[in-house]
Amino acid sequence: MTGGEPIGRRVQSRIYRNGALGVPMATPRSPDGLERAARRRMSARAFAYVAGSAGAERTARANIEAFDRWQIVPRMLRDVGERDTSVEIFGRRHPTPFLLSPIGVQELAHPEADVATARAAAATGVPMVFSSQASRPMEECAAVMGDAARWFQLYWSSDDDVVVSFLERAEACGCEALVVTLDTHVLGWRPRDLDRAFLPFAHGMGIAQYTSDPAFMRLAAARADKTDPNAPRPRPTLAAIRTLLAMSRRHPGRFSDNLRSPMPRAAVETFLDVFSRSTLTWDDLGFLREHTTLPIVLKGIQDPHDAVRAVDAGVDGIVVSNHGGRQVDGAIGSLTVLPEIVARVGGALPVFFDSGVRTGADAFKALALGATAIGIGRPYMYGLALDGAAGVEAVVDHFAAELDLTMALAGASRVGDIDAGFLRHR
Incomplete structure (x- = not known):
């Protein structure tokens, strides 16, 4: 973050100081440890819903493998004494290049659900994307956020009146962007949920x-x-x-x-x-423009041709995402297509990224390949399960701290300095 002690050092110092004082750690730092701890805390069906992916879960693995194919090449003797992790999105400066991606049914993790996540988002300065499938209304979440940034994710209903009402409510409660999820007009085949x-x-x-x-x-x-x-009912x-x-x-x-x-x-x-509409085409985007003044971001872009279509359609941003592998089994890892999509849109709009991001070092790689900001998904849901709002805040701090330290050790003093020159593909 800008100003004061870098967040990496600050978070590390707090963890080690608490360790010396015997203060227990509620939220593990490693991605595997975090997931294991959340699994122990959540019910079997709740964890299955959050952690599960489509089919044989090959797309979820492809997301991780795509990160493994890129390696960071640190650069030495660069002045990184002061580091700036901030980014500007739609005219607003944010302290880190992270978003809390929309996740539905957060009550599966914690009773306070989306409201707890909203508190954590406000505390960390990370924009929260309210889900259409929330466990608490967007107005309740906005009420605990003050002037902190929030966006709204739209699942495009088959009823136009519901769509328009959602848009009006999102604007009224201070949302700063509309994220339209395109890849879930029907639910993918999810065996973990189907088995239960x-x-x-x-x-x-x-x-x-x-x-x-x-x-x-x-x-x-x-x-x-x-x-x-009076109709007869089954026993x-x-x-x-x-x-x-x-x-x-x-x-x-x-x-x-x-x-x-x-x-x-x-x-x-x-x-x-x-809930959804499978008949949508590019021509339908005009309906949104008629009913909202918010920037429109299309989520679920995986094909470079679709990215170009989005530019031609005049939307304000795209999210390169495969829904964390939850929709199509055997699909391409999102990071694999990110460089080509960034090249094809040529800076015409911001390119956000999620799917497979498990660490701050992963975020560094996605930023180096051209992402404007990075969506955190399942990890913050695991933090929510472990410690409510404090757990989400801890997860965000861990991501931000690791990104800051990776920048320092790789030789980048600003997010804007992170580019493909820091990476090698194997």
Whole structure:
């Protein structure tokens, strides 16, 4: 970070000082240790949902392997006594080149869910991208962030009124960019979830943006009104009763009222109907331009031709991402295509990156290959599971500290100095 003691030294000193005083570490520093600790803390199905990927999980492995193929070549005798890890994005200066990527159903990790993550984002100065599949409404998250940066991720619903309402709410609660996720208009084949027959949304989890939205709730109410209370129902199973209790507990309003109301079930069924749209084309982007003034960022770009199409369409940024390997099994690692995409867009728009980033050194490599900023995904969810907001903050600090130290040891004093000259491909 700019000014004062570099964050790498500051975080290291705090860790070693606490160690000398016998203060326990709630959040492990190594990526494998962090994941193992979170696995012990989370339920089996919660961890499976967060950690799992599509099919045989070859894309998730390809993401890691893509980083392994690039090696950092440190440069000596460069003045790196003062280091600047800040970046400017859409006219705002941020202390580090990190974003908290949108992750849904954060209640699987911690009861405070997205609100805890929002507090950590505000404390670290890292923009949080609110998920459409949040466990807490965007307004609740914005309320704890002050003037800290936040963006909104849109899953493009099949109902236009819901889309417009989400856009209006995102602007009203101070979001500074719109991130449109393109690669999840249907769910990928995820065996870890399928083996458990567990889809959190079917239990009323991760739909708080919808049940807090007036346009969506009008749809749900219309569905509930068509429910025939006298229609024969199958004999309830224990699992069905538990699901009903879960829906009623998460739905807005009093739990006792929800138990007697058709609305919780109607909301879940309506969500499953309108969640996504597989008919979108490039021509539909004009609809967003008509209904928001926010910068539009397209997430899920993997092909250089699509990156060029995005430039031609006039969007404001792209995210090179394969959803952390969660959608298409056997897809290309995102870092593999990053250099070509950066070259093809030629600086016409910022190129953000996520998928497979596990350390600050990984972030250094992605920045060297042309990324403007780096999205942190699963690691902060693991931190959330271990220690709530403090766990997320710790994970962000560890990423920032390792990036700062990598810059110092490699010979880069500013993020803008990091380029492909620091890397060799093997």
